[in-house]
Amino acid sequence: MISALLPNYARADLAFERGEGAWLWTVDGRRFLDFGSGIATASLGHAHPHLVKAIAEQAAKVMHTSNLYRIPQAERLARRLVDVTFADSVFFCNSGAEANEGMIKMMRRATSDAGKPERYRVICFEGAFHGRTLATLAATGNPHYLEGFGPVVDGFDHVPFNNMNAVRDAIGPQTCGIIVEPVQGEGGIRPADLQFLRDLRAVCDEYDIILGMDEVQSGMGRSGKLFAHEWSGIAPDIMSSAKGIGGGFPLGAVLATERYAKALKPGTHGTTFGGNPLACAAGNAVLDVMLEPGFLEDVERKGRVLRGELDAVARDFPSVFAEVRGLGLLLGLKCVVPQGQVQAACVAEGLLALTAGDNVLRLAPPLVVTDSDIAEGVALLRRAAAKVAAAASSKAAAQ
Numbered sequence: 001m002i003s004a005l006l007p008n009y010a011r012a013d014l015a016f017e018r019g020e021g022a023w024l025w026t027v028d029g030r031r032f033l034d035f036g037s038g039i040a041t042a043s044l045g046h047a048h049p050h051l052v053k054a055i056a057e058q059a060a061k062v063m064h065t066s067n068l069y070r071i072p073q074a075e076r077l078a079r080r081l082v083d084v085t086f087a088d089s090v091f092f093c094n095s096g097a098e099a100n101e102g103m104i105k106m107m108r109r110a111t112s113d114a115g116k117p118e119r120y121r122v123i124c125f126e127g128a129f130h131g132r133t134l135a136t137l138a139a140t141g142n143p144h145y146l147e148g149f150g151p152v153v154d155g156f157d158h159v160p161f162n163n164m165n166a167v168r169d170a171i172g173p174q175t176c177g178i179i180v181e182p183v184q185g186e187g188g189i190r191p192a193d194l195q196f197l198r199d200l201r202a203v204c205d206e207y208d209i210i211l212g213m214d215e216v217q218s219g220m221g222r223s224g225k226l227f228a229h230e231w232s233g234i235a236p237d238i239m240s241s242a243k244g245i246g247g248g249f250p251l252g253a254v255l256a257t258e259r260y261a262k263a264l265k266p267g268t269h270g271t272t273f274g275g276n277p278l279a280c281a282a283g284n285a286v287l288d289v290m291l292e293p294g295f296l297e298d299v300e301r302k303g304r305v306l307r308g309e310l311d312a313v314a315r316d317f318p319s320v321f322a323e324v325r326g327l328g329l330l331l332g333l334k335c336v337v338p339q340g341q342v343q344a345a346c347v348a349e350g351l352l353a354l355t356a357g358d359n360v361l362r363l364a365p366p367l368v369v370t371d372s373d374i375a376e377g378v379a380l381l382r383r384a385a386a387k388v389a390a391a392a393s394s395k396a397a398a399q
């Protein structure tokens with residue numbers, strides 16, 4: 001008989017009761033070091049006092065009023081995001097997929113409003129992940145995720161990542177924009193070349209098409225900058241954010257320049273929950289921490305430390321890992337053995353890690369991870385790698 005909770009996930013048999021910083025405790029008292037952050041989402045770790053206080057205080061006042069009324073918490077969060085990014089205006093929603101839906105609608109509507117309704121197609125990249133709604137699945141383009149869900153939403157063209165010739169070839173009279181992840185997360189922690197991002201900006205300017213970025217995973221401090229595209233020196237026209245922006249509270253956002261943001265006038269788009277007082281209190285608390293002087297620099301420093309350690313682990317266990325890649329605290333170890341086997345070995349040692357496409361073990365510790373947490377995580381990873389390597393060599397010897 002089907003479980004009461006719909007079994008659409010292959011869940012590990014672990015249930016957590018509480019957390020603190022980068023650590024989680026199961027209901028039966030086991031302790032785990034969390035280098036997954038609930039899929040790069042618990043950006044401030046678990047039970048961060050400032051975030052907990054902000055949510056508790058707001059919940060005790062008013063959680064939800066709807067977008068029929070002004071929401072001061074949302075006005076403040078939007079103003080602060082505008083002040084620290086390329087954007088002039090922000091739409092709040094509840095998830096990454098919803099943010100990307102908003103971005104796609106904004107691209108199409110702005111182009112239509114400019115007198116070019118025939119231009120509705122968006123260029124996306126092989127290995128992308130943009131969400132699980134029908135349009136964002138079409139943007140994702142992974143045939144495995146699309147199978148059995150009926151006609152694919154029209155209007156998305158896929159080209160190889162980091163390949164400017166392919167992008168130029170794909171631009172046609174129906175193209176309205178491009179959507180790129182500055183670091184492909186689910187696709188296997190594949191960073192876009194900085195020059196590729198600059199070339200995308202240039203080609204969008206050349207053809208007057210819209211540059212959209214999906215920073216749902218790469219953004220909100222994860223790369224060591226507030227948003228990963230900042231490393232390239234160029235800015236998108238529209239950008240989606242989610243995951244880390246609420247520190248674990250569901251919150252998403254579409255950030256855009258005025259030219260495109262103004263397309264979503266009253267009646268064109270909306271959401272019931274999006275940007276409610278509780279979610280925006282969480283978002284403001286996350287920003288309070290991330291915008292503290294030195295916070296992002298420290299993320300970058302810790303990312304370099306972890307990267308250096310991972311490079312050493314990969315060198316020491318060439319039968320397990322092929323290479324390390326990523327940016328800041330979004331790092332991937334391309335595996336030689338199946339990545340799930342390494343992940344399971346990590347869990348057995350008390351380390352929670354994620355997987356990603358391209359046979360990658362993905363590490364995304366909370367941005368508040370300490371140096372000693374990093375040292376401990378690397379030690380646990382080494383122990384896991386040693387066991388995987390030993391198992392692999394005894395299997396090879398038996399053959």
Ligand SMILES: *Cc1c(COP(=O)(O)O)cnc(C)c1O
Binds near residue numbers: 130132215218243
């Ligand atoms: C997770 C993710 C999404 C989807 O976010 P949801 O909140 O699961 O809808 C979209 N884009 C990227 C890059 C992501 O990592």
